[in-house]
Amino acid sequence: MTGSVATAARSTRSVAWTRRRRAFGGFCREFARNRAGMVGLGFLVVIILLALLAPLLAPAWMLDVTKLLDQPRFAPPSWAHPLGTDDQGRELWVRMIWGARVSLLVGFAATAVSMIIGTVVGMAAGHFTGWTGGVLMRIIDFFLVLPSLILAIVLSSVLSRGVWTIVIAIGLASWAGTARIVRAQTLSVESRDYIERSRVLGAGDWHIIGKHLLPAVLPLVLANTTLTVGSAIIAESTLSFLGLGDATLQSWGTVLKNSMDVSAATAGFWWYVLVPGIAIVLVVLAFTLVGRAVETIVNPTLRSR
Structure with missing residues (x-):
């Protein structure tokens, strides 16, 4: 009897994984048909590769700066200096490649923090009723009206x-929009019949959240993630x-701050401002x-349009 139950459980898991693989394959095919999405993805792949290969390329x-004493300061873009140099003689293309590592790291990490908090709080606010759901909704409303940048x-x-610190600050300031979605x-999802059947059969809150609600909200979370990055x-x-970042690390925002410190925009050093911008x-x-593109695929309303 035990063996048959285990076999049935394995068979159920196998069917579930087969459906997920087919769904993922269908998602990839739909995404490949979206030209704008493919252009964006191709550009991001190039930037991520450049950031990962920064120690080899530059x-x-x-x-x-102690090893760049012979480098010209504020050299405009040319064959010798493809993107120009900064006020200390550093090549801007070098700073941009290294800055991509920090900017992308902060973007992905802060988005992960925001998505985790927003998904957990949003599912709890939608699933639990009574004072628990009311308190969670007031917290979401508070963070929604609070300017995220100021926070x-x-x-x-x-x-x-x-x-x-920047990752935590951005993550804690931007999760409310995800929670609302x-x-x-x-x-x-809670209004559908299979949720009611699960309750009748004795399913608890955590079973419903983990088995039914989380898979249902993940597509929207994925679409929102790419926009939040x-x-x-x-x-x-x-x-x-x-000036609230780490001055010892290169990032695109730091490059812009350095250009502001030397008044590059008014002094005619336009490349110092335009390149990071x-x-x-x-x-x-x-x-x-x-x-x-992802939102169009996972949202049936947009896909029908």
């Missing part, structure tokens, strides 16, 4: 300077531009294209 000594600035000012999806990169650049815009645009 060794760390190229950022050491991130306050947290970055209070906590010690560092990359992970997850709560709305949770309420929609771009916002997190902008927030990191803003905090670094305001255009990089931030293009990466955020790429994440937006990928996010919209």
Whole structure:
């Protein structure tokens, strides 16, 4: 009897994994048909590869100003200096490659913090009724009306300077939007018949949340994640531009702050401002294209349009 039960359980898991593989395959095929999404994904792959290969493409000594005494300061873009140099003679393309590591790390890590908190709180607010759901909704509403950038600035000012401080600040300031989306999806799933059947058969809260609600909200969380990464990169650049980042690390926001410190925009050193600014815009645009493509696939309403 025990053997037959175990065999049935394995068979059920096998069927579930087969369905997931087919669903993932269908998702990949749909995404491949979206040209804008593929362009964004291709650009992001290139940027991520450049960031990962930074130690090989541009060794760390190229950022050491003590070894760049012969380098010209504020050299405009040319064959010798593809993106120009900064006020200390460092090549901007070197700083941009190393800065991509920090900017992408903060973007992905802060988004992960935001998604985890937003998903957990959103599912709890939609699933639990009574005072528990009411309290959670008031907390979500409070963080929704609170300006996220101001909250991130306050947290970055209070906590010690560092990359992970920025990650925590951005993550804690941006989870409420995800929680609202997850709560709305949770309420929609809660009204379906199979949830009621699960309760009648004795399923507890954690079983319903883990087996039914979480798989139902994950597609929307995934779509929202790709859109949130771009916002997190902008927030990191803003905090670094305001001097709240780690000055010892390269990031695109730090490059912009350095250009402001030497008045590059008014002094005619336009490349010092445009290069990091255009990089931030293009990466955020790429994440937006990928996010919209994913949202179109997982949202039946958008897909029908």
